[in-house]
Amino acid sequence: xxxxxxxxxxxxxxxxxxxxxxxxxxxxxxxxxxxxxxxxxxxxxxxxxxxxxxxxxxxxxxxxxxxxxxxxxxxxxxxxxxxxxxxxxxxxxxxxxxxxxxxxxxxxxxxxx
Amino acid sequence: xxxxxxxxxxxxxxxxxxxxxxxxxxxxxxxxxxxxxxxxxxxxxxxxxxxxxxxxxxxxxxxxxxxxxxxxxxxxxxxxxxxxxxxxxxxxxxxxxxxxxxxxxxxxxxxxxxx
Numbered sequence: 001x002x003x004x005x006x007x008x009x010x011x012x013x014x015x016x017x018x019x020x021x022x023x024x025x026x027x028x029x030x031x032x033x034x035x036x037x038x039x040x041x042x043x044x045x046x047x048x049x050x051x052x053x054x055x056x057x058x059x060x061x062x063x064x065x066x067x068x069x070x071x072x073x074x075x076x077x078x079x080x081x082x083x084x085x086x087x088x089x090x091x092x093x094x095x096x097x098x099x100x101x102x103x104x105x106x107x108x109x110x111x112x113x
Numbered sequence: 114x115x116x117x118x119x120x121x122x123x124x125x126x127x128x129x130x131x132x133x134x135x136x137x138x139x140x141x142x143x144x145x146x147x148x149x150x151x152x153x154x155x156x157x158x159x160x161x162x163x164x165x166x167x168x169x170x171x172x173x174x175x176x177x178x179x180x181x182x183x184x185x186x187x188x189x190x191x192x193x194x195x196x197x198x199x200x201x202x203x204x205x206x207x208x209x210x211x212x213x214x215x216x217x218x219x220x221x222x223x224x225x226x227x228x
Contacts, residue, residue: 009153032214043117043203043219044156051214090155099144099163099210100171101217103155 002027004093006104013081013111021076021107023091032094033074034101035065039087047089050074061085081111116140117220119204125226132191134223136204143209145187146217147171147179150201162187163210194227201225 003026013019025031032051036044048059050067058064065076074091091104120135136145143164148156148171158171160179168179176198180188187206191198202223208215 004155006155034216036219041122041221043221044205046216046218049214049216051212092156094214097210097212097214099146099161099207099217100158101146101156103148103157105153105155 002093002095002102004091004102004104006089006091006107008107009105010108010110013109015083015111015113016080019078019081019085019109019111021089021091021109023074023076023104025072025074025091025093027072027093027095027102029095032097033065033067034092034094035059035063035074035076036090036092037087038090038106044090047076081109083111083113085109086111117204117206117218119202119220119223121223122221123224123226125228126191126194127228128195130191130194130227132194132225132227134189134191134202134204134225136187136189136206136220137185138187138206138218139185140206140208140218141184142206142218143184144207144215144217145181146205146207147177147187147189148203148205149173150203150222156203159189194225196227199225199227 035047092101146161204220205217
């Protein structure tokens with residue numbers, strides 16, 4: 001069955017350090033992969049997507065993610081974290097372009113000054 | 114900018130009540146979705162609609178129904194609310210299926226408490 005896993009419930013980083021939020025997936029065929037961010041008491045905001053082409057995709061607010069087909073991973077990265085990046089991050093996958101997103105359980109990112 | 118609005122931010126209902134959650138988008142999107150969000154479970158798809166009058170079951174449709182009489186509006190209905198339906202409900206829309214791929218845009222959510 002198709003699934004998405006975010007192995008860390010919480011990631012803590014110091015401001016200015018690089019951050020990584022991990023995501024792995026189990027989907028047959030070619031997946032469409034997404035990262036969304038949720039600030040407190042808000043809906044989800046789209047960050048970036050991988051559809052096809054270059055494995056490194058760049059998105060909003062300086063975030064990027066690397067699609068690794070052999071490891072079935074799509075980790076979210078940022079070279080230098082900001083306190084304002086503190087939020088809940090969701091990885092999601094759409095298989096077959098149905099629009100039916102399967103979400104990971106979410107990772108809380110805490111960036112400390 | 115795409116705007117997806119939901120009728121209430123917070124809602125408190127009693128067990129057995131019929132509950133309507135409304136979602137409206139203003140960008141002529143064809144596809145609309147209803148999710149529920151629970152801690153540790155991420156978002157799970159309840160129902161979705163590819164276009165007006167169309168509806169498809171998602172992963173957890175039990176206890177819910179939907180209505181899409183107009184393109185801009187997608188309603189989620191809890192026929193007889195139960196305490197295990199206490200959750201955050203998120204509506205989303207996207208332009209259409211097909212390529213280029215169109216991402217989903219989310220509303221602010223409705224936090225429903227069933228007592």
